[in-house]
Amino acid sequence: VRTKIPFESRANLAKSAVARRLFSLMASKRTNLCLAADLTKGDEILDIADKCGPYICLLKTHIDIVEDFSESFIASLKALAARHQFLLMEDRKFADIGNTVSLQYGKGIYKISSWADLVTAHTLPGRSILQGLKAALGGEDAAGGDVAAERGVFLLAEMSASGNLIDDKYKETSNKIATEGGDVDFVAGVVCQSANCFAFPGLIQLTPGVKIDESVDKLGQQYQTPEHVVKERGADIAVVGRGILQAKNVAQAAQTYRDRLWTAYTERVAK
Numbered sequence: 001v002r003t004k005i006p007f008e009s010r011a012n013l014a015k016s017a018v019a020r021r022l023f024s025l026m027a028s029k030r031t032n033l034c035l036a037a038d039l040t041k042g043d044e045i046l047d048i049a050d051k052c053g054p055y056i057c058l059l060k061t062h063i064d065i066v067e068d069f070s071e072s073f074i075a076s077l078k079a080l081a082a083r084h085q086f087l088l089m090e091d092r093k094f095a096d097i098g099n100t101v102s103l104q105y106g107k108g109i110y111k112i113s114s115w116a117d118l119v120t121a122h123t124l125p126g127r128s129i130l131q132g133l134k135a136a137l138g139g140e141d142a143a144g145g146d147v148a149a150e151r152g153v154f155l156l157a158e159m160s161a162s163g164n165l166i167d168d169k170y171k172e173t174s175n176k177i178a179t180e181g182g183d184v185d186f187v188a189g190v191v192c193q194s195a196n197c198f199a200f201p202g203l204i205q206l207t208p209g210v211k212i213d214e215s216v217d218k219l220g221q222q223y224q225t226p227e228h229v230v231k232e233r234g235a236d237i238a239v240v241g242r243g244i245l246q247a248k249n250v251a252q253a254a255q256t257y258r259d260r261l262w263t264a265y266t267e268r269v270a271k
């Protein structure tokens with residue numbers, strides 16, 4: 001089973017170039033923590049990215065909540081990603097027809113495709129979501145390289161919100177979209193809550209809804225512990241937002257989450 005295979009080996013199985021990079025980065029930096037930087041001021045995001053940068057493999061944004069967005073903010077965020085060695089994921093959850101997602105990905109104020117290594121997308125519209133996103137990348141770059149090779153998508157197969165409408169059939173077809181067809185080289189992973197969402201070891205399971213004190217929030221979020229998501233739910237990368245954002249010392253909290261998640265992973269592959 002995929003959850004027993006070390007990240008180094010899974011890097012070699014991945015069809016997406018970004019998934020290979022991310023698996024390798026996780027293995028060498030020894031972290032499977034993704035920080036959900038859900039803050040509304042650019043400087044706050046840069047500050048937390050700098051403090052938590054050493055402990056994360058991925059920084060996840062919701063760029064449309066940033067009140068003072070600018071191109072210089074993106075330049076600074078990219079510089080921090082390069083300095084601390086983490087990738088950037090925009091959790092845009094694209095969900096429209098191909099032509100519209102292509103515009104939403106590449107155009108507008110945020111020009112997401114120009115800076116986000118990874119984005120998230122719903123499988124609800126079907127396979128055309130992948131074709132639409134790929135279209136924004138425009139095929140080859142000036143040097144004749146494949147632009148899509150530097151970008152990847154995580155497809156949603158499950159959500160952590162209580163009462164969400166996703167059922168087994170939806171999960172199964174989402175897995176098919178992620179693993180079959182001509183655009184699988186663009187799929188880096190799956191966002192889900194359980195180990196049975198997919199079997200292919202070349203994909204990365206990203207799992208949100210993680211907090212040390214298992215609980216819920218007032219708006220339907222359901223939390224599991226770091227150990228539980230990695231060992232019982234198959235998470236390769238765990239997403240932590242408020243568990244870190246609301247700590248008195250965010251760097252220390254990030255380190256604690258990193259340590260617990262990484263230990264759970266090493267125990268999972270050793271067992």
Ligand code: 5BU
Pocket residue numbers: 036038062091156158159160161191208209210221239240241242243
């Ligand atoms: P939290 O503060 O740790 O609850 O933040 C969780 C983040 O993960 C937040 O940015 C959500 O948008 C994101 N998320 C989620 O919580 N649950 C899901 O099923 C998906 C994304 Br998909």
